[in-house]
Amino acid sequence: MRRFNMRNIVIIAASERVNGNTHALCNAFMEGAKAAGHKVTLFSTAGKTINPCRGCEGCSRNERENCVIEDDMQDFYPLFHAADTIVLGSPLYMWSISGQLKTMLDRLHGIGRQNHGYPKKDCVLLMAAGSPKPEPFHQAVAYYETCPLGYYKWNDLGRILCGSVRLEGDITNNDALKEAYNLGYSLK
Numbered sequence: 001m002r003r004f005n006m007r008n009i010v011i012i013a014a015s016e017r018v019n020g021n022t023h024a025l026c027n028a029f030m031e032g033a034k035a036a037g038h039k040v041t042l043f044s045t046a047g048k049t050i051n052p053c054r055g056c057e058g059c060s061r062n063e064r065e066n067c068v069i070e071d072d073m074q075d076f077y078p079l080f081h082a083a084d085t086i087v088l089g090s091p092l093y094m095w096s097i098s099g100q101l102k103t104m105l106d107r108l109h110g111i112g113r114q115n116h117g118y119p120k121k122d123c124v125l126l127m128a129a130g131s132p133k134p135e136p137f138h139q140a141v142a143y144y145e146t147c148p149l150g151y152y153k154w155n156d157l158g159r160i161l162c163g164s165v166r167l168e169g170d171i172t173n174n175d176a177l178k179e180a181y182n183l184g185y186s187l188k
Helices: 021-035 073-082 099-106 109-115 135-151 175-186
Strands: 008-013 039-044 085-091 122-128 155-162
Touching: 008 021, 008 073, 021 039, 021 085, 021 122, 021 155, 021 175, 039 073, 085 099, 085 135, 099 135, 122 135, 122 175, 135 155, 155 175
Parallel strands: 008 039, 008 085, 085 122, 122 155
Antiparallel strands: none
16 A cells, blocks of 8 residues: 555445446546545435525525535535545536536535635546547536536546446446546545
8 A cells, every 4th residue: 555645535426327337437436546545435326315506595694514405415515524535426418417416516505605715625527428429528528627626626636538338337348447446546
């Protein structure tokens, strides 16, 4: 095991397919990060209730630093606050990230309002898609660059965009799994 500062990494697997390609990418990253000695927590959205932002502005009036909506997002907030690295795992849906991931990122809005800025985090993007072409990822990557990197001011540590993996298990022999493992292992 290498010697360095241990990271506290939270991986968001924002897909309902727990045996799908997105989860496989997230698991490969997690294995690499754990092998390197990091603390890693996987937060899967599968089966969870995470409601959209209501625009109620309750987040600007409460002292909890979190959204006031009581749902499974409340389980994520302590993980988020403790983490220094957030991994965003998502299938490509309609040329963008999944609705589950978008909703979670929306629900972080209150944290920035309370703190007058968002906590500094490092960030990784892992995506799986059926299309073999890179173009369908462009809108998702633009959102990643605009919201987590631009608005939240998180630091990009890497991106793995894996195409041609439409059906469950298509990713099994794909080089993207090794890339995800290596990216997780390489974090210092």
